[in-house]
Amino acid sequence: MELLKDLEFRGLISQVTDEEGLKKVLEDEQIRLYSGFDPTADSLHIGHLLPILTLRRFQIAGHHPIALVGGATGLIGDPSGKKAERTLNTGDIVEEWSNRIKGQLSRFLDFEVQKNPAVIANNFDWIGSLDVISFLRDVGKNFGVNYMLAKDSVQSRIETGISFTEFSYMILQSYDFLKLYQEESCRLQIGGSDQWGNITAGLELIRKSEEDAKAFGLTIPLVTKADGTKFGKTEGGAIWLDREKTSPYEFYQFWINTDDRDVIKYLKFFTFLSRDEIDALQKEVVDAPEKRSAQKALAQEMTAMVHGEESLQQAVNISRALFSGDIAALTADEIEQGFKDVPSFDAAEEEVSLIDLLVAAKISPSKRQAREDISNGAVYVNGERQQELDYTVAKEDAIAQKYIVIRRGKKKYYLINF
Known part of the structure; x- marks a missing residue:
């Protein structure tokens, strides 16, 4: 299936600049695209999976993904979707978290394939050496204050207050896009729908800086739950990709407990199952919801993808033992996972x-x-x-x-x- 049509089927397109132009470029060329990940914690969580897996879909279709770790922007803090100022972390912590995130990204993107290997970049490489005069003269002069104030990420913070530090985040992210366009011929940025303002600001900077430039932006919907609770959260907190923070069994249980109203949407969003496979599971949700076939497929696909087949089997073993009462059949590692939070x-x-x-x-x-x-x-x-x-x-x-x-x-x- 054509890439954009597949993304549309999966509900993965929220907004796109010049859709017809992007469609033609994707048909005619193998382009470079990127998405950014700020190290605001020592692990990514499942909220990051959608842009990561969308990069993977582009790579499977023959394009060249760039995963950008925000070693510099992570020191500033993105105001998008936040009601208050972020706590600033030290440079040492951000560097350590950046390295951990690089390792996690390598689970999902192929850096070894000959034809179109993925690339990891760190924006500290170009922002870290940028002096304040150059930043203000060469980059800042391209942004009108009124233009920036009109962006949702800033507008939403006007009443509660926004510092100049976070106000400048949009300019830094725009500069990322420009540098990747200039040095890597990167022509597409993808991100969550809350990044639309930052992405279009980057396109505007490229237009002003480069003659006959042609770049694109595409946003992915933010993931929601039908019951109104926040996606990726449980009573124990966020669902992390680090097995030490969220065990494979807890990870598996998160997906197995998906609401019937959400499960098909999540299968489209997060798995690489075909349209026919998803349609068959959708029919089972209607005809035999008590079997929870779609939830089992979702949990199996996601746990195997993030933690591997062995960890998936452990999670299944724990679930089966708890249901049947056959505790003696579990290994010590499975006991540690399955009974992590009991007295x-x-x-x-x-x-x-x-x-x-x-x-x-x-x-x-x-x-x-x-x-x-x-x-x-x-x-x-x-x-x-x-x-x-x-x-x-x-x-x-x-x-x-x-x-x-x-x-x-x-x-x-x-x-x-x-």
Whole structure:
């Protein structure tokens, strides 16, 4: 399918400058395009996935993606979509985060392919050495204050206040586009729809700086949820691409719990499934929603893409074990992922009576209640119901001699660490 038509089918085009001109260029040439990622944290999160995967779609179609890490703009802070001034981070922190983000981007873009390898750039390479006089004379003079005030990213902050630092962000991002146009022949910038003002400002700077210049901008819709809650957020916070911040199991669970009203949209946005495959899953959502086939496909595709097939299988194993109660079938790593947020207790001895353990770990409030819980069949040790009052929990019976999982009732889990 033609690239722009595929993007339209997937709902990935919000705004585009000179659509007919871009269509012709994409048909006739293999162009360079870029999207920027500011290091505002030590990891990207799933909100960044849409522009990253859109770059990947362009690469698959034969074009040359540039992933721009904002080593300089990350020191300033983009006011777009923010109600208040960002906290400024130190140069050392931004540099460290920039390097981490470079590593994450390499999971999704192919830097080794011979024909059209992806490229990583860092705007600190050209902004870091720019002196203030050159910046004001050569770049700043191209921007009228009234023009900048009319942009949504600035307008939205006029009442609450915006510093000159953040006000200048638009000029710096525009300068990025100009430098990439001049040095890399980059002719297209893509980004979220909140970047429209910054992107069009960059196009204006290119027009003023280069004769007969022809560049384009394309924005992607911001991802929303049908229930009105923020996409990419859970009770535990943001869903990160770093497995240490969001485990593969938590990542898998985020997608498996997608609302029926959102799942087809997300399959189009985030996966590389074909139109026929997505249409078939859409039919299943209507005909057999209880099977959650679309959610399973979404979770499998996304977890494998971000964390790999082995981590996907771990996430599936954990989900299956929690559903069936077969805790003993899990590995130590799977236990750590699946029970990351449950109450835990460090066992002081290598062997302890179950009654004493229930009280010590505050699973049961007293020995009397512990005896009742055991006798009534409410206590499970590594998935097995335990009704012997004299039962002893030992390290040698722990999974990998490290973990015992105790369940009280239907859903209350506790992790015992040896």
